Amino acid sequence: MRIEYKYFVPCQIKGQLLRDIKLFVDNDHNINSDRESYTVASIYFDNIFYKCYDDKEAGLQSRNKVRIRFYPDSEGNFFANLEIKGKRFDKGFKVKHLLNLELVKLILANRNISEIERANVSDDGLIDTIKYFRSENMFPVVRIDYQRFAFTGRADKEIRVTIDQDIKCCASTCLDDKAILPIPMNGNLLSVLEIKSRDYIPFWLNSILDKYGCQRMAISKYGMAIERLSQFDQLFNRATNTKWT
DSSP states (O other), X not given: OBEEEEEEEEHHHHHHHHHHHTTXXXXXXXXXXXXXXXXXXXXXXXXXXXXXXXXXXTTOSEEEEEEEEEOTTSXXXXXXXXXXXXXXXXXXXXXXXXXXXHHHXXXXXXXXXXXXHHHOOSOXXXXXXXXXXXXXXXXXXXXXXXXXXXXXXXXXXXXXXXXEEEEEEESOOOSOGGGOOOEESXXXXXXXXXEEESSOOOHHHHHHXXXXXXXXXXXXXXXXXXXXXXXXXXXXXXXXXXXXX
């Protein structure tokens, strides 16, 4: 299990904060010499009562969320992960299954387990994960996209620092970027800084957080998306399966 701390970063200080962080980190393996950031897209699952959203808002100490994460700018080499991301008090954990395009389409289309078993050639735990979230009556509800800057600590590779900007969401759960109409989540005025570590925050990173007045917050992009889309009448009502207003 890992600690995960999140902070909002105003756009006015993001560049300066990023420059300070880069003095102590190396680019994540997903970053190459041609680009400073990469696009992340996630399709989140929930039930008609939005239980995952409610659990987060209630601050439950034990909760899970399910998503399929993929990378739209991976230049033809499509891959995705089906993830269960959980929280147990102050520690986080993640169960992850690598998916190809065929498996993603089958899962999003809610195809039967036997079809998915025929397409799944390598991951014994994948079917159990699918059975779990289907038993909870979860289905795809929102898609969230953003640009990610990602780093690992130079002295301690277990330290991972990410900054996510241009965060957008939509009620469509389509894989095709051209078929969605995303809505900016916060007017692009805020980025999200996230720190992941085994059990501590290094001194240099604490000093940077203090310098810019960054305050740890309980931030959920999924929760932000649910609230944002509800403003545009794009979600379904919890009880009647009609639009949530």
